[in-house]
Amino acid sequence: MLFTGKGGVGKTSVSAATALLCARSGLRTLAMSTDPAHSLADSFDVPLGADPTEVAPGLDAVQLNAQARLEDNWRDIQDYLVALLRWSGIGEVQAEELSVLPGLEEIFSLIDVQQFASRGTYDLIVVDCAPTAETLRLLSLPDALGWYMERIFPIERKVARVVRPVLGQMTSMPLPADALHGSVERLYRNLEDVRDLLADTETTSVRLVTNPERMVIAEARRTYTYLSLFGYHVDAVVVNRLIPDAVTDPWFDTWKARQVEHLATIAESFGEVPLLRAPLFDDEMVGTGRLEELGAELYGNAKPHEMLYVGTPLTFETTDDGWELGVSLPFVAKGEVDAFHRGGELYLKIGAYTRSILLPAALQRSAITRASLDDGVLSITFQTVRGNQRDVPR
Known part of the structure; x- marks a missing residue:
C-alpha cells in the first residue's frame, strides 16, 4: 500500500x-x-x-x-x-x-x-x-x-x-x-x-x-x-x-x-x-x-x-493512430454523456454533473476523433494533431 x-x-x-x-x-x-x-x-x-x-x-x-x-x-x-x-x-x-x-x-x-x-x-x-x-x-x-x-x-x-x-x-x-x-x-x-x-x-x-x-x-x-x-x-x-x-x-x-x-x-x-x-x-x-x-x-x-x-476508472491503450482512453461510467446510457476536449483537460458531462480529467502531455496535443459507450465504459480515441490542425469534435 x-x-x-x-x-x-x-x-x-x-x-x-x-x-x-x-x-x-x-x-x-x-x-x-x-x-x-x-x-x-x-x-x-x-x-x-x-x-x-x-x-x-x-x-x-x-x-x-x-x-x-x-x-x-x-x-x-x-x-x-x-x-x-x-x-x-x-x-x-x-x-x-x-x-x-x-x-x-x-x-x-x-x-x-x-x-x-x-x-x-x-x-x-x-x-x-x-x-x-x-x-x-x-x-x-x-x-x-x-x-x-x-x-x-x-x-x-x-x-x-x-x-x-x-x-x-x-x-x-x-x-x-x-x-x-x-x-x-x-x-x-x-x-x-x-x-x-x-x-x-x-x-x-x-x-x-x-x-x-x-x-x-x-x-x-x-x-x-x-x-x-x-x-x-x-x-x-x-x-x-x-x-x-x-x-x-x-x-x-x-x-x-x-x-x-x-x-x-x-x-x-x-x-x-x-x-x-x-x-x-x-x-x-x-x-x-x-x-x-x-x-x-x-x-x-x-x-x-x-x-x-x-x-479501473481510467485506462490508456495505444492504437495505430494515437491513443484510446477508457473511462468507467457504470449505469450511464448512450445519449446521457457529452465529452469534449479543452486545453489540457477532457470534460465529461452527465446530466447536471461535469467531470474533468487532466490529460497526459501526449494527449493534450491530440484531438478526439471517436467516442463510444459500451458496457459501462466510455472509449475515446485521440489522434495526434498534424501541423496547426486543432480539430476538436464533440
Whole structure:
C-alpha cells in the first residue's frame, strides 16, 4: 500500500496511522519510508534505521538507507561515468556529482520494497513514498528503460565486444566493459521486478493524500492520471486537514467556504474512488496515541487493510493512430454523456454533473476523433494533431 502526494500534505502521518490500525487488527505490518527526507521516525517518535524496528505490537518500521542502495545498484555505472567525465576534462569532484542523477536514491529505495515483499515475513507493507514528482519518475522508469533494454541494449552489447579491442588502440577514451553492461541489465531487472509488484492490482494499491487547496488538488489530479497511464491502481483519496465544524471563529469562514468548493472538485475529479477525510487537529500527530486518533477519523468503521475500491476508472491503450482512453461510467446510457476536449483537460458531462480529467502531455496535443459507450465504459480515441490542425469534435 503506497501513500504519495505533494510534499507537506501529511502523507507520512496518514501512512503511519494506517499501518498502526492494520497492526492493531492482527496483521503483521511493516511501515517503510522511501522519502529521502525521512520523517517516519518523527511520526512514531521512535528512532528508526535501515533494519526493521518494532514500534508497536505487530508493527515494524524502517527508514531505508538510500545511499546503501545507490552503492549497490549504481557504483559500477557511476565509476564508468566518472572516468568518462574526467577524460573529457571535468574535475574529479564535479564528475562525482554529475554521475549521480537526481532522484536515483528514491528509485533504488523501492527495490527494498520488492525484496521485503518477496520474503513473506509481513502480511502488509505500507510505504510512505517520496513526493509525487519523484514517485512518478520512479514508477515510469522501468517503462522508459524497457524499449532500450529490449531493442538497443542487446545490439549495443554485442557491438561493444567487437569494437572494444580496436578502439582501445585508437583512443584513450574509457570504453564500457562487459561487466558494465551486466550492471545495467541487473539494475533494469531489479526495477522491472519492482514494476511488476507495484502494478499487480490484486496485491498493491496507491492512496493519494491531498489537502483542500487548489494547487494541491491539481497535483493530485495530475498524479492520478499518470498513475492510471502506467497501470497503477488507486483505491482511495485522502483529504487531510479539513477545518472541523466545531471551529466557529468568523476568521475561518472564508477558508471553510473554500474547502466546501474544493471538496466538490475532488469528488468530481476522482469519480467513484472513495474519499477518506481527516480534520485539522489542534496538535501535531506524533506518537501512537495521536496516530490512532487520526486513523479512527480517517477510516471510521472501514477496514484500512482492505482494497477500498476495485476497478479501473481510467485506462490508456495505444492504437495505430494515437491513443484510446477508457473511462468507467457504470449505469450511464448512450445519449446521457457529452465529452469534449479543452486545453489540457477532457470534460465529461452527465446530466447536471461535469467531470474533468487532466490529460497526459501526449494527449493534450491530440484531438478526439471517436467516442463510444459500451458496457459501462466510455472509449475515446485521440489522434495526434498534424501541423496547426486543432480539430476538436464533440
